[in-house]
């Protein structure tokens with residue numbers, strides 16, 4: 001979680017410094033859903049991600065160097081600098097792609113789940129998506145098919161209370177989005193999305209169910225994005241009190257406290273982990289800076305049939 005948090009803060013800083021062009025959508029405040037869910041999966045399982053995907057990618061083992069280079073549009077990035085923050089994929093790690101289309105990753109995960117089911121493989125596909133995505137047609141079609149055929153899919157909803165600037169109560173007539181799973185014949189579980197262990201346990205159980213051939217589970221993690229929808233969003237749509245309430249429930253701080261209270265790690269060890277993360281990010285920024293910008297004449301290279309990092313373009 002520390003790597004996710006610090007990656008986001010560093011990316012924000014490097015965007016201000018001019019290294020990163022375009023938009024980034026940080027997941028600060030949502031680290032527990034990303035990391036808890038990914039840790040409950042096996043390496044052979046796959047995920048699909050969203051426009052707010054940096055945490056999902058790091059959780060599934062993404063290399064911060066290739067990620068930072070991709071954000072910076074450099075040719076050593078995960079997608080040769082062509083995808084940017086919104087479209088990172090690494091098939092070797094089971095990351096089928098972040099996605100700029102709201103709900104776009106959900107049918108892709110169901111397609112992967114269908115493939116696992118047909119091949120008799122005990123693998124699981126997990127789709128990350130936000131509360132806004134649950135109102136898209138793509139979610140409903142995919143959920144219906146997964147429920148009908150009992151596919152090994154986990155619908156991992158990060159309910160951060162907003163779709164851009166629209167609060168959740170103005171997007172949907174129900175507060176608990178997990179209730180929608182019942183309409184498609186599978187369970188919906190609600191967890192504290194700021195508690196990494198609660199998310200881990202819910203997804204672990206969902207993965208076990210999927211591997212046993214019992215079909216999908218919808219896991220709704222109640223969480224909050226502490227920053228704007230995108231970096232630079234003036235955030236006029238919410239109150240200081242609300243932001244402070246959630247800041248006091250910061251998942252990274254809560255987990256650190258829990259580890260200390262349980263005597264699992266001491267302050268010194270956790271500080272060392274933090275320092276190591278900062279060093280990794282210095283390296284990632286240097287890696288990005290030292291890489292060339294892709295040449296214009298290479299724009300069409302790899303569009304048809306070539307591969308990079310196991311990815312077919």
Ligand SMILES: Cc1ncc(C[n+]2csc(CCOP(=O)(O)OP(=O)(O)O)c2C)c(N)n1
Nearest residue numbers: 052100101102130131132133160162163164
């Ligand atoms: C199909 C589609 N409609 C609209 C948009 C514009 N858009 C980008 S992010 C977003 C809000 C998504 O909210 P949510 O699914 O809750 O995810 P969050 O940003 O909260 O992580 C919207 C409407 C889009 N990218 N794709």
